[in-house]
Amino acid sequence: MKANQPISFNRPDIIRPPSEWRSYFLPLTSGCSNNTCTFCGYYGSKLQIRDITDVKREIDAVALFIRSGIRVPNIPKVVYAVAQDWDGKRIFLQDGDALVYPFPRLREVLHYLNEKLHGLERIGTYATPQDILRRSVEELREFRQLKLGIFYTGLETGDDGLLQQIGKGVTSDEVIEAGKKVKEAGISFSVTVILGLGGIEESKKHVLGTSKVLTEINPDYVGALTLTLVPGTPLHEQCERNEFHPLSPFHSLEELKSIIENSSFSDCFFSSMHASNYLSVRGKLPHDKERMLKQLEKVLAAQDPALLRPEFLRGL
Ligand code: SF4
Structure with missing residues (x-):
């Protein structure tokens, strides 16, 4: 490679929250800036910040395709594969924490999206707490006005x-x-928790601490995932060395039940719809609390593995 030649951007695989399945996926970064979480597939990933010219070129290509079906050369095939089924309403910014994209450039991208894609209703992103804390409420409000x-x-x-x-x-x-901060800025806040993250030994602390913090945050959405040990991550290695003891599927459902029981929300959509879970439970809290707890109690009382998502159908 010649000196000063820009390193080409490695487009990330599409990893997104279940609720963003209808979105167009626009990568601003690749990897995660906080690549130290011992359970996560992004562990050790190298953060790449995509050149804004490249981002705008993709937005132009999508806008043209949506308007007139024209495909321009040198645009990755995946752009059109996603754009052809897209309803033009939502965009999800990739990758692991696209909010790390430098503030002036992210603002410029948001302006550009609003300018080029007129049917746009909402833009979403993964954001680490560190990314959020780096921004002021005013900056977050500005993002909100630009449909983030x-x-x-x-x-x-x-x-x-x-x-x-x-x-x-x-x-x-x-x-x-x-x-x-996010709520003060008028941005919806969706929080994920991971069932089984503390293994058998830390299960109780995990449930109590998680319920307490969820109650304090009072988010708009909570998504419960179930721990899946990813080969190559430190937690997987700990498990191989018998230093981490994962929960049984039914124990993970007990954690789910305890978190629902011990948290209190004013208006939250709580779900375990993610493919990693053994059972899908969903509802508005506090309204559906009793129904959701009863559903879990029934499955826990039966202890019948046939009621659970089979291991081979679980996904990340
Ligand atoms: S994507 Fe999230 S969980 Fe994974 S390493 Fe980054 S901050 Fe941690």
Whole structure:
């Protein structure tokens, strides 16, 4: 490679929250800036920031395709594969934490999206608490006005000891502060927690800490995932060395039930619809609390594996 030649951007695979399935996926970054979480497939990933000219070229290509069906050369095939089924309403910014994209450039991209894609209703992104805390409420409000309407943030656990063990790089207080900032800016806040993250030994602490922090944040959405050990990650290695003891599927459902029981929300859509879960439970809290708990109690009482998603159908 010649000196000063720009390194080409490695377009990331599409990893997105379940609720963004209808979105167009626009990569601004590749990897994650906080690549230290011991359970995560982004562990050790190298963050790449995509050149804004390249981002705008893709937006132009999508806008032209939506308007007139014309495909321009030298645009990755995946752009058109996604754009052909897209309804023009939502965009999801990739990758692991696209909010790390430098502020003036992210603002410029948002302006450009609004200018070129007129039917756009909402833009969403993954955001680490660290990314959120770096921005002021005024900056977040500016994003909101440009239709950046939802942040998806991994709390994973509310227990501080566990947060430290998994290399999350933040405390529960910092996640709470980040959540409050997002809500103050009028942006919807969606939080994920991971069932089984503390293994058998830390299960109780995990459930209690998580319920406490969820109650404090009072997010608009909570998505429960179930821990899936990813080969190559430190947690997988710990498990291989018998230092981490994963939960059984039914134990993970007990955690789910306890989190629903012990948290309190004013108006939250809570779900375990993600493909990693053994059982899909969903509803508005507090309204559907009793129904959701009854559903879980029934399955827990039966202890019948046939009621659970089979292991081979679980996904990340
Ligand atoms: S869990 Fe989130 S913050 Fe941690 S490495 Fe994965 S994508 Fe990055």
